[in-house]
Amino acid sequence: MSATIQASALDPAQATLDETIPAGEPWMQRLSKGQIFRIVDLEGNQAVDTLFFNADDPEEHYSLTHTIQAQGALYLGLGSVLMSSEGRPLLTIVADTCGRHDTLGGACSCESNTVRYALEKRAMHSCRDNFMAAIAHNPYGLHKRDMASNINFFMNVPVTPNGGLTFEDGISAPGKYVEMRAETDVIVLVSNCPQLNNPCNAYNPTPVRCLVWDAA
Numbered sequence: 001m002s003a004t005i006q007a008s009a010l011d012p013a014q015a016t017l018d019e020t021i022p023a024g025e026p027w028m029q030r031l032s033k034g035q036i037f038r039i040v041d042l043e044g045n046q047a048v049d050t051l052f053f054n055a056d057d058p059e060e061h062y063s064l065t066h067t068i069q070a071q072g073a074l075y076l077g078l079g080s081v082l083m084s085s086e087g088r089p090l091l092t093i094v095a096d097t098c099g100r101h102d103t104l105g106g107a108c109s110c111e112s113n114t115v116r117y118a119l120e121k122r123a124m125h126s127c128r129d130n131f132m133a134a135i136a137h138n139p140y141g142l143h144k145r146d147m148a149s150n151i152n153f154f155m156n157v158p159v160t161p162n163g164g165l166t167f168e169d170g171i172s173a174p175g176k177y178v179e180m181r182a183e184t185d186v187i188v189l190v191s192n193c194p195q196l197n198n199p200c201n202a203y204n205p206t207p208v209r210c211l212v213w214d215a216a
């Protein structure tokens with residue numbers, strides 16, 4: 001899929017929810033079917049690790065394998081349907097001014113920080129820590145075992161010709177956003193990535209803005 005840029009006509013002043021996630025923090029929100037959800041990369045080059053769940057049955061979660069298979073492409077962009085582990089559409093990307101989002105890089109963790117960087121990086125805050133903190137007392141029944149492979153919005157993880165992955169500087173920029181329509185009631189779980197050891201956040205984690213509009 002080639003990157004397609006499509007702006008949205010929705011007005012932030014009309015949003016029913018408008019919240020900023022501080023750099024390095026988690027965020028969780030329930031969306032109703034038909035609502036539109038936008039994530040804005042306020043300062044640019046910020047990775048936004050995101051999981052989605054069926055709100056009525058959180059054991060059904062976003063599935064990278066179902067999504068990649070359904071669209072026949074590795075990266076997410078305009079028109080991508082985010083598929084569930086049961087093969088059902090959870091959300092559809094309806095506007096995108098960034099052009100490409102990662103499906104494969106996963107979430108940073110103390111384990112990956114240790115293996116990729118150094119033993120003394122083990123204690124650094126990670127997306128996995130954010131997911132665990134967010135679900136510690138959640139009202140949706142989410143458990144540790146539900147933390148499946150996530151999307152990295154705005155993150156640039158190209159697949160090399162020999163099948164490896166590289167973490168590159170972002171292709172996003174200040175104010176770029178991605179917007180999606182909920183195809184069923186979903187729970188959104190975000191880790192606004194605190195990673196400081198690779199260029200996914202330009203070595204400088206920054207806030208992102210989340211907006212929700214009711215169905216037209």
Ligand SMILES: [Zn+2]
Binds near residue numbers: 109126193194
């Ligand atoms: Zn991370």
